[in-house]
Amino acid sequence: MATIHDVALQAGVSPKTVSRVMNDHESVSAKTRERVRAAMQALDYHPNAVARGLRAQAAPAVGILMGDPSGGYQTRIHHALMVACLQNGRHLSAELVEGDMAGWQDRIRAFVTEGGIREMVLLPPECDFAPLKALLREHGVRCVLISPTSPDSLSPSIVMDDRAAAREVVEHLFSLGHERIGHIAGHPDHAASTLRRNGVYEAYAAAGKPRPDPALIVPGDFSFKGGLAGAQALLDMADPPTAIFAANDDMAAATCMEAQRRGLKLPDELSVVGFDDAPIAAAIWPSLTTIRQPFDQMTQRAITALNGWSANAALGKAAATILTQHSLVIRDSTGPVRQS
DSSP, rough: OOOOOHHHHHSSSSSHHHHHHHHHHHSOOHHHHHHHHHHHHTOOOOOHHHHHHHHHHHOOOOOOOSSSSTTTHHHHHHHHHHHHHHHTOOOOOEHHHOSOOOTTTHHHHHHHHTTOEEEEOOOOGGOOHHHHHHHHTTTTOOOEEESSSSOOBBBBBBOOOOOHHHHHHHHHHTTOOSSSSSEEOOOOOOHHHHHHHHHHHHHHHHTTTOOOOOGGGGOSSHHHHHHHHHHHHHSSSSSSEEEEEEESSHHHHHHHHHHHHHHOOOTTTTTTEEBBHHHHHSSSSOOOEEEEHHHHHHHHHHHHHHHHHOHHHHHHHHHEEEOOOEEEEEEOOOOOOOOO
16 A cells, blocks of 8 residues: 555655645645646555544544653654654654653553553564553554564564664675774664674675674664763774774764774774764764664554554554665765775
């Protein structure tokens, strides 16, 4: 079933422009309006019936649980979800969760009952927390999972191939002549951390190279502070890496800061790669080479799954796993290895 994202891609416009065409917004030119409508017809996209059905049924808000809102991943996906809800006639309602918060069951119960929440999008690591998912099912809340560790037989999952993306990062660094590559891993409770680390190993194996020195794989937690500690550990080595791949952009930005504090020139003396394409990736200097997660596509697919579930319960119970496509964005933080 085609989505607003598919229409936007075919018409060569943004999903927001498609939404404006559907709502007869006066700011859209006649030429663009014609192109969007042609794409809708070609893809057999019929949003009006769904939107009317949702309005008639007073569709409940879609819930999301947020941790640290300062993190690049959560900021991007929260915004993308708000846009996806807007485009589908929905509202987004967020609740704060912080690790092993005391009394979390009562907080979640109040959130779903007082807020009238009947549908939720669960992000890592909550999407892997079985007691939470069981509690939500008890209250009749349907869930779509984004990037779970493994598929859930009761909920649709929206995923990207973290392992393949990490492998692509290392292959890019290999192409620039880097052999000694450090990796700052993500939070140990997140499946993506393991997948990205395994992608590093796969790249070495595919190139016929031995696994990197274990000392080159250091722990991190997806925070700027964790990235700073990881960068310090790697750059303090007697034989430091010529490139560092951090498991997210916050940690990669911290790596750039630590390297420059030590007087290293980027990328002449050290290449740095991040993951996510968070706002910080394009804001710092040098701008970060990174993996762009398809946040817009992931959240649009999540809302589409909920729409389908609302219209036909069997669609939701199929618990399909939907794969979205990442891309490697090459910027100024990576360059050829320095010849000694």
